[in-house]
Amino acid sequence: xxxxxxxxxxxxxxxxxxxxxxxxxxxxxxxxxxxxxxxxxxxxxxxxxxxxxxxxxxxxxxxxxxxxxxxxxxxxxxxxxxxxxxxxxxxxxxxxxxxxxxxxxxxxxxxxxxxxxxxxxxxxxxxxxxxxxxxxxxxxxxxxxxxxxxxxxxxxxxxxxxxxxxxxxxxxxxxxxxxxxxxxxxxxxxxxxxxxxxxxxxxxxxxxxxxxxxxxxxxxxxxxxxxxxxxxxxxxxxxxxxxxxxxxxxxxxxxxxxxxxxxxxxxxxxxxxxxxxxxx
Amino acid sequence: xxxxxxxxxxxxxxxxxxxxxxxxxxxxxxxxxxxxxxxxxxxxxxxxxxxxxxxxxxxxxxxxxxxxxxxxxxxxxxxxxxxxxxxxxxxxxxxxxxxxxxxxxxxxxxxxxxxxxxxxxxxxxxxxxxxxxxxxxxxxxxxxxxxxxxxxxxxxxxxxxxxxxxxxxxxxxxxxxxxxxxxxxxxxxxxxxxxxxxxxxxxxxxxxxxxxxxxxxxxxxxxxxxxxxxxxxxxxxxxxxxxxxxxxxxxxxxxxxxxxxx
Numbered sequence: 381x382x383x384x385x386x387x388x389x390x391x392x393x394x395x396x397x398x399x400x401x402x403x404x405x406x407x408x409x410x411x412x413x414x415x416x417x418x419x420x421x422x423x424x425x426x427x428x429x430x431x432x433x434x435x436x437x438x439x440x441x442x443x444x445x446x447x448x449x450x451x452x453x454x455x456x457x458x459x460x461x462x463x464x465x466x467x468x469x470x471x472x473x474x475x476x477x478x479x480x481x482x483x484x485x486x487x488x489x490x491x492x493x494x495x496x497x498x499x500x501x502x503x504x505x506x507x508x509x510x511x512x513x514x515x516x517x518x519x520x521x522x523x524x525x526x527x528x529x530x531x532x533x534x535x536x537x538x539x540x541x542x543x544x545x546x547x548x549x550x551x552x553x554x555x556x557x558x559x560x561x562x563x564x565x566x567x568x569x570x571x572x573x574x575x576x577x578x579x580x581x582x583x584x585x586x587x588x589x590x591x592x593x594x595x596x597x598x599x600x601x602x603x604x605x606x607x608x609x610x611x612x613x614x615x616x617x618x619x620x621x622x623x624x625x626x627x628x629x630x631x632x633x634x635x636x637x638x639x640x641x642x643x644x645x646x647x648x649x650x651x652x653x654x655x656x657x658x659x660x
Numbered sequence: 661x662x663x664x665x666x667x668x669x670x671x672x673x674x675x676x677x678x679x680x681x682x683x684x685x686x687x688x689x690x691x692x693x694x695x696x697x698x699x700x701x702x703x704x705x706x707x708x709x710x711x712x713x714x715x716x717x718x719x720x721x722x723x724x725x726x727x728x729x730x731x732x733x734x735x736x737x738x739x740x741x742x743x744x745x746x747x748x749x750x751x752x753x754x755x756x757x758x759x760x761x762x763x764x765x766x767x768x769x770x771x772x773x774x775x776x777x778x779x780x781x782x783x784x785x786x787x788x789x790x791x792x793x794x795x796x797x798x799x800x801x802x803x804x805x806x807x808x809x810x811x812x813x814x815x816x817x818x819x820x821x822x823x824x825x826x827x828x829x830x831x832x833x834x835x836x837x838x839x840x841x842x843x844x845x846x847x848x849x850x851x852x853x854x855x856x857x858x859x860x861x862x863x864x865x866x867x868x869x870x871x872x873x874x875x876x877x878x879x880x881x882x883x884x885x886x887x888x889x890x891x892x893x894x895x896x897x898x899x900x901x902x903x904x905x906x907x908x909x910x911x912x913x914x915x916x917x918x919x920x921x922x
Contacts, residue, residue: 494681595768
C-alpha cells in the first residue's frame with residue numbers, strides 16, 4: 381500500500397466522523413452558550429443551576445445511576461464468574477452467552493415494555509404476591525424510581541457482564557492452582573487473587589454502565605409514566621416540546637460533562653497502583 | 661458444596677432475570693383477551709394477524725429494515741478499507757483517528773441525537789427525513805463495523821496476499837479473490853451487529869423522525885405512551901424472534917463467545 385492509497389482508504393471514514401460527529405458536537409457546544417438575543421452568554425447554564433427543580437432532576441438521575449451501577453456490578457460479577465469459571469458443559473455455556481447477549485439485540489422499548497407487564501399493578505409480580513396472600517393491595521413498582529432502576533439494571537446488565545467476562549476469562553487458571561498449592565482456600569484465592577486482577581473489568585464496566593445510565597432516555601421515559609423526571613427526559617422536552625435549543629444543549633453538555641469526568645477518573649485509576657495491583 | 665449449589669442457583673436466577681421480560685412478552689402475545697394480563701387468557705394468533713393487517717406497523721417494519729440495511733451497507737463500504745489501514749499501517753495521526761472513530765461509542769446516544777438534530781437544522785427546516793436518518797445511523801454503526809473488522813484484519817496472514825501479488829494479481833483482484841473470502845465472515849458478523857444497533861435505536865432516531873416516516877422502535881415507543889394492548893406485545897415478540905435469529909446466525913458464523921469477549 382502506498383501512502384496515497386492509505387489516505388484514500390481512510391478519507392471517507394474520517395470525513396464522516398468529522399462532518400457528522402465532531403462538527404455537530406461543536407454546534408451543540410456553541411448553542412449551549414447562545415443567549416436568547418443571539419449573543420454568547422452563560423444564560424442557559426445559569427438557568428439550570430439556579431432552578432431547584434432542574435437541580436433535583438440532576439440529583440434523581442445521579443441517585444438512580446449510582447444505584448444501577450452498584451447492583452449491576454454485583455449481579456454482573458456473579459454471572460460473569462459463573463460463565464467463565466464454573467460452567468463446564470459447552471452447550472450450557474453457549475446458551476448462557478446467548479441469554480446474556482440477546483437483550484442487546486432488542487430495543488430498549490421492547491425490554492422496558494416487558495418490565496411494565498411484570499411490574500404493573502395488574503402485572504405478574506403483584507398478581508403472584510396477591511394470589512399467594514402475601515399482600516392485599518398492589519405495591520407500586522412501576523411509575524416511580526424503583527421501576528426506573530429495575531428497568532435500567534436490566535437494560536445495562538449485559539454491558540457490565542460482557543466487560544467482566546472479557547477480564548475474567550483471560551485470568552491464568554494456573555494462578556488458582558498455585559494459590560491452592562500455597563494453602564489458600566478457594567474463597568481466599570478469590571479475594572486475594574482473582575478479584576484484584578479483575579479490577580480493570582470492574583472499572584470499565586462500571587464507567588460504561590454509569591454513563592449509559594445518566595444518559596438513558598427510553599427506559600426512564602417509559603417506566604416513570606411521566607411521574608419522575610431524569611436528565612435525558614429534560615433534554616428531550618427542551619428540544620422537542622419547548623423548542624429551547626439553548627437549554628437543551630446546555631443540559632446535554634452537563635450530562636456529557638459528568639460522563640467525561642467519570643471516564644477521566646476511570647483512565648486515571650486504571651493507570652494507578654490500585655488497578656495494577658493484580659499484575660504485580 | 662452447599663456454597664457451590666447456592667452459587668449455581670443464584671446464577672440460574674440471574675439468567676432467568678435476563679430472559680424473563682422477553683419470555684413474558686412472547687407468552688402474552690398469544691393471548692386471546694383484549695387487554696394485557698399475565699398469565700394470558702386462552703391462546704390465539706389474532707394479535708399477530710391484527711398486526712399484519714395494521715399498515716402503520718408494517719410501514720414501520722419496512723422503514724426500519726430499509727434504514728438499517730442502507731446505513732449498514734454504507735458503513736461496511738467505507739469502514740472495511742479504513743479497518744484494513746488501521747490494522748496494518750502506521751501513519752501520522754493514527755491515534756487521533758482511532759480516538760475519533762471510537763468516541764461515538766462512549767458518548768451518550770441522546771447527545772448524538774441532539775447534536776445531529778441541531779446540525780441538520782442548520783441546513784434545512786425539516787431535518788426529520790430519511791437522508792438525515794441514514795447519515796445518523798452511519799455515524800452510529802461505523803464504529804462497530806471498524807472495531808470488529810479491525811480485529812479480523814489483525815489476525816490475517818499477509819503473506820498470502822504477497823504470494824497472490826507475486827503471481828501477478830493486481831490490487832483489486834487481490835482484494836476480491838484473496839482478502840475478501842478470508843475476512844468475509846468477520847465482516848458479516850460485524851454487519852449483522854451493526855444492523856441490530858441501527859434497527860433498535862431510539863435515542864438518536866427519535867430526534868429525526870417525522871410522523872409519516874417512523875422507524876419501528878420509535879413508533880412502538882410513541883404507541884406505548886398512550887395505549888398498552890396485546891398488539892404491541894405481538895410487535896415486540898416479532899422483534900424478539902428477529903433478535904434471536906440474528907444471534908443464531910452470528911453464533912454460527914463467528915461464535916457467540918468471540919463476539920462476547922470483544
